Amino acid sequence: MTPFTTEKYIERSRKALADSRLQGALSSVQSRLGPATQRMYGRQPEGPGIRQQAHAIRRRAIDNLDLLLEELADRVTENGGQVFFARDGAEAVAYCLDVAKEHGVRSVVKGKSMVTEEVGLNPALESEGIMVTETDLGEYIIQLAGEKPSHIIAPAIHKTREQVGQLFAEKLGIDYTEDPAALTQAARAALREAFLTADMGITGCNLACAQTGHITTVSNEGNIRMSSTLPKVHVAFMGMERVVATLTDHDILFRLLSTGAAAQKLGGYVSYVGGPGPAGFPDGPEAFHLIVIDNGRSRILADPAFREMLCCIRCSACLNVCPVYGKIGGHAYGSPYSGPVGAVVTPLLAGFNRAADLCRGETLCGACKQACPIDIDLPRMLRELRFRLAEGDAVWDTVPVSRPEKAAMEAFSWLTTHPAVFRAALSAASRLQSLAGSSRDSLHRLPGPLAGWTRSRDLRRISRQPFRSRWKQLKPSDRGETGV
Numbered sequence: 366m367t368p369f370t371t372e373k374y375i376e377r378s379r380k381a382l383a384d385s386r387l388q389g390a391l392s393s394v395q396s397r398l399g400p401a402t403q404r405m406y407g408r409q410p411e412g413p414g415i416r417q418q419a420h421a422i423r424r425r426a427i428d429n430l431d432l433l434l435e436e437l438a439d440r441v442t443e444n445g446g447q448v449f450f451a452r453d454g455a456e457a458v459a460y461c462l463d464v465a466k467e468h469g470v471r472s473v474v475k476g477k478s479m480v481t482e483e484v485g486l487n488p489a490l491e492s493e494g495i496m497v498t499e500t501d502l503g504e505y506i507i508q509l510a511g512e513k514p515s516h517i518i519a520p521a522i523h524k525t526r527e528q529v530g531q532l533f534a535e536k537l538g539i540d541y542t543e544d545p546a547a548l549t550q551a552a553r554a555a556l557r558e559a560f561l562t563a564d565m566g567i568t569g570c571n572l573a574c575a576q577t578g579h580i581t582t583v584s585n586e587g588n589i590r591m592s593s594t595l596p597k598v599h600v601a602f603m604g605m606e607r608v609v610a611t612l613t614d615h616d617i618l619f620r621l622l623s624t625g626a627a628a629q630k631l632g633g634y635v636s637y638v639g640g641p642g643p644a645g646f647p648d649g650p651e652a653f654h655l656i657v658i659d660n661g662r663s664r665i666l667a668d669p670a671f672r673e674m675l676c677c678i679r680c681s682a683c684l685n686v687c688p689v690y691g692k693i694g695g696h697a698y699g700s701p702y703s704g705p706v707g708a709v710v711t712p713l714l715a716g717f718n719r720a721a722d723l724c725r726g727e728t729l730c731g732a733c734k735q736a737c738p739i740d741i742d743l744p745r746m747l748r749e750l751r752f753r754l755a756e757g758d759a760v761w762d763t764v765p766v767s768r769p770e771k772a773a774m775e776a777f778s779w780l781t782t783h784p785a786v787f788r789a790a791l792s793a794a795s796r797l798q799s800l801a802g803s804s805r806d807s808l809h810r811l812p813g814p815l816a817g818w819t820r821s822r823d824l825r826r827i828s829r830q831p832f833r834s835r836w837k838q839l840k841p842s843d844r845g846e847t848g849v
């Protein structure tokens with residue numbers, strides 16, 4: 366089952382814009398986390414250049430991915446674990462189902478993992494009669510509600526306390542309450558039972574280290590540690606790009622992950638997992654499987670314009686500053702990955718044409734690059750995606766998305782490179798705009814195909830006197846000319 370429903374982006378965005386409760390929740394998370402994360406970058410011992418340092422580390426790892434994955438697999442195998450390389454989501458899910466069958470698994474506890482959302486794991490397990498319990502509180506809430514995550518690290522950010530109170534009263538049979546502590550206790554009691562009876566634990570992997578052969582998981586609730594140590598089988602899903610070379614590289618990225626995700630110095634619970642528990646040891650699983658997933662990442666790796674996207678550590682810092690995400694929320698994107706990172710990675714995974722609206726919907730304001738702990742140039746890749754969508758691209762099976770738009774842009778380009786014609790066109794447009802009415806400074810409604818621009822914003826009127834002629838009329842001193 367495909368997890369992508371990107372075709373409804375515009376429809377869902379309109380709905381989200383009219384949802385005042387959602388607007389309030391998004392504004393609250395962005396105003397809290399966005400500025401706090403920026404302040405934290407400046408306090409790292411490496412100084413403000415740490416983001417560029419992290420970028421270089423990730424880039425080195427991605428450029429040596431084949432070697433590092435081999436090294437990681439060797440170390441995990443030496444430690445008694447098993448590694449499976451899945452070409453796509455279907456192979457990853459099938460392998461997990463085989464492991465579940467082999468161990469007679471009837472119930473699973475899961476730590477939050479976006480890559481398992483990407484491959485559609487939960488429905489596949491449930492269709493085999495296996496009970497799946499999400500154990501991250503936010504994921505648990507949306508699982509009970511039958512919804513999808515709307516934020517990479519805060520999946521239930523769109524839900525209010527009142528909505529969670531009603532949900533828990535209905536699904537867990539408790540008295541209605543809006544008290545966060547009481548709601549958390551209710552979830553804790555329900556989840557405790559699931560942890561103690563589960564046959565298999567499934568987690569994602571925040572980072573993996575080739576040198577040591579371990580994967581790292583981070584949570585603030587301790588649920589991932591319990592998912593990976595209490596059941597007799599632990600299966601970890603990992604996007605193939607998540608590996609780094611050394612423990613030193615790992616340390617820097619790992620700190621930045623917590624800072625980018627929640628403006629923290631370090632996540633509350635950190636686990637390094639390298640294999641099953643030692644024989645006779647009371648803690649840890651008897652079997653450990655690491656599923657390394659490609660699912661389109663090799664194609665991204667092969668394209669120099671998009672390879673940088675594999676440096677992403679899915680921290681969600683870019684979501685917390687994005688003006689578009691801040692208005693439409695995560696569900697509008699129709700992908701496990703929302704916000705600016707989703708607007709780039711979703712077309713790369715789901716297809717450019719299918720997810721065209723996502724990258725065309727971003728503002729290119731650059732806030733995501735400033736916020737990213739890895740200094741990933743998302744705006745550049747958004748522009749590249751738009752270029753390929755305009756031109757078509759055989760390698761990515763992409764057909765030009767809008768020929769009239771392309772023709773209009775070519776005409777505009779020609780106009781701006783022919784000054785005399787440009788000036789005449791501006792002068793004509795300045796006279797014609799009076800026919801459009803609206804206010805003294807702005808046009809509220811444009812005609813025909815231009816109407817989309819003014820549907821949600823105004824267009825400034827073209828000045829009757831162009832800038833160049835105003836500039837010429839200024840005195841040299843007002844132009845900042847010193848006369849030296």
Ligand code: SF4
Pocket residue numbers: 625676677678679680681682683684706736737738739740741743
């Ligand atoms: S693009 Fe950067 S900020 Fe956004 S999720 Fe990835 S690493 Fe985090």
